[in-house]
Amino acid sequence: MSEMKKIKNLKEFSTSADRFEGANLLCPGCAHSIIVREVLNATNDDLVLAASTGCLEVCTAVYPYTSWDASWIHIGFENSSTAVAGAEAMYKALKIKGRLKQPDRNPKFVAFGGDGASYDIGFQWISGCMERNHDMMYIVLDNEVYANTGGQRSSSTPIGSSATTTPSGSVSYGETKNKKDMMSIMAAHNIPYAAQVAPNKWKDMVKKIQKGFATEGAVFINAVSPCTTEWKFDPKDTMHLTDLATDSLVFPLYEVIDGHELNITYRPKEKDIVPVEEYLAAQGRFKHLFKDQYKYLIKEWQERVDANWVYLNRREEARV
Amino acid sequence: MANTGWDEFEIGAMLRTFEGEISDIATTLQEDRKYTQNSSFSASVADWRIEKPVFNKDYCIDCQFCWIYCPDISIISRDKKMIGIDMDHCKGCGICVEVCPTNPKSLLMFPEVADEEREIENWPAKEKKEK
Ligand SMILES: Cc1ncc(C[n+]2csc(CCOP(=O)(O)OP(=O)(O)O)c2C)c(N)n1
Ligand code: SF4
Ligand code: SF4
Ligand code: SF4
Ligand SMILES: [Mg+2]
16 A cells, blocks of 8 residues: 555645646536545545546536546546446456556545435446445535536435425425435445545545545545535635534534444534524525425424434444 | 537547656646646636635735635645635635635735735734624
């Protein structure tokens, strides 16, 4: 294994030479690229990357431009996972046969996909990659909606969110289905490492990404990615929204090792926990929930988040 | 670069981001890289901006919050110091201003047409914390 990049603090991290470039076409304030930067800067090793169709792919590969300074495969909506798995399998085969030109380079294999690409369309492909335990990392940029095609709901869209295919109005509060618990599903493949991350907690994120890179076998990462366009907030507030997401425990940060050992990695102090209502109020997609008719849903939201937090804590305690 | 229609380029075509042989890009800073015209680094999104961030180094404590949270690789930090903004790639989102912890802030948004030197001269004073 190659040496892990040393990142003790933010000053040290800021000496990184980015391998992701500007003048891509992501919206101003888009969290996708903040996440991508934190991931790529976590290592100095060579990278073999792919992205499923979605905002990240479309906006960083507008022919004749590319925003990637690493091997990057332009592929379909559903199969960034298998593209990277294929590259990884080929690499392994060439290594065994002694045919690698630079056998000491130790590249890392990473696929990115949106929640639409991951929770829905590419679901079985990812499942296959995890089950075969490829030595790769799959990262979901979870903005809870099909952002690139205009905000259709996905199975990651949470209850009460107004999406273009589940619009709110006088007879509907928007999405009626619970968000799919992708972390549990992926951990159930008994992969060596799965983790939920958020770009505001960069240290937690870098630690988990480095742990993932050091892991032999399949790694699944779910990254919360606030979308200024579809969540409807001002672009300057992306990090504020991410803070609300982690500090309200709507997006708890934790990891699952070998499919069962769960560790909570960020535990806000009791007094710093933000009411879910504040998280919802900061986003246009939940605006209608504050009408008398739908207010009961805010209470239900809080109860769901509380129950999930209790569940994660009990899982952590039980060590099973 | 000349535009190429979707039906004109080869399947399996490859874009090269750098001229010649490259190794260890991860430890080569942007100013030392030989980008080709295919890298979006060679392009600009400066005309997206309505407002621009202005940097006043007098108050900066080099915490690097702006560096880590800028989505567009537009905060230039070298040797652990924030030294300026890449105005070709900044989209004017304002995140850097929001996350800057100093008082007064070391980064503020101004209309794109504003005169930078004058804004720095008239920089707001330290804000008193309400009790
Ligand atoms: C097989 C296929 N179906 C549909 C599309 C159209 N399409 C392109 S991007 C996209 C939405 C992507 O949503 P998501 O994966 O959540 O990524 P986001 O844009 O939100 O980051 C869709 C439906 C496609 N490119 N390929
Ligand atoms: S629509 Fe959302 S995810 Fe897509 S580029 Fe804009 S902010 Fe990013
Ligand atoms: S305004 Fe946005 S794009 Fe420009 S430097 Fe600040 S954070 Fe980066
Ligand atoms: S966030 Fe503010 S204080 Fe920190 S490095 Fe940037 S400009 Fe300087
Ligand atoms: Mg999405």
